[in-house]
Amino acid sequence: xxxxxxxxxxxxxxxxxxxxxxxxxxxxxxxxxxxxxxxxxxxxxxxxxxxxxxxxxxxxxxxxxxxxxxxxxxxxxxxxxxxxxxxxxxxxxxxxxxxxxxxxxxxxxxxxxxxxxxxxxxxxxxxxxxx
Numbered sequence: 001x002x003x004x005x006x007x008x009x010x011x012x013x014x015x016x017x018x019x020x021x022x023x024x025x026x027x028x029x030x031x032x033x034x035x036x037x038x039x040x041x042x043x044x045x046x047x048x049x050x051x052x053x054x055x056x057x058x059x060x061x062x063x064x065x066x067x068x069x070x071x072x073x074x075x076x077x078x079x080x081x082x083x084x085x086x087x088x089x090x091x092x093x094x095x096x097x098x099x100x101x102x103x104x105x106x107x108x109x110x111x112x113x114x115x116x117x118x119x120x121x122x123x124x125x126x127x128x129x130x131x
Contacts, residue, residue, distance in 0.1 A: 008079070019065045026058050 030051050037047045067078060 015065045019061050022058060022061050026054060030054075 030047075033047050033051070036042075037044060
């Protein structure tokens with residue numbers, strides 16, 4: 001997997017996580033507000049207006065993250081098509097980048113092999129620092 005693809009995937013996951021946090025806040029706050037309206041006997045209109053505005057914002061957030069249902073706009077496939085289109089406008093083909101990525105494989109250096117060749121490998125980190 002290329003580093004760029006990994007970055008894009010992480011970005012999409014972060015957007016989805018943000019949407020689900022927004023959805024959770026919307027449900028929690030509006031359930032609490034509805035409960036207050038029922039207990040206090042206030043008019044539903046006082047709760048409905050801000051809830052509707054927030055609901056529209058939540059819907060826009062959904063479309064920004066997942067795209068429009070059925071159209072594919074804004075989804076991962078749409079994003080990939082748009083990326084290919086933009087690269088083509090710049091005079092590149094996506095296949096060119098895939099070939100370059102395939103040719104840049106880094107090989108792991110086996111520490112026993114390096115020691116056998118007389119190289120000294122000094123670790124610059126502690127195991128506790130690794131995630």
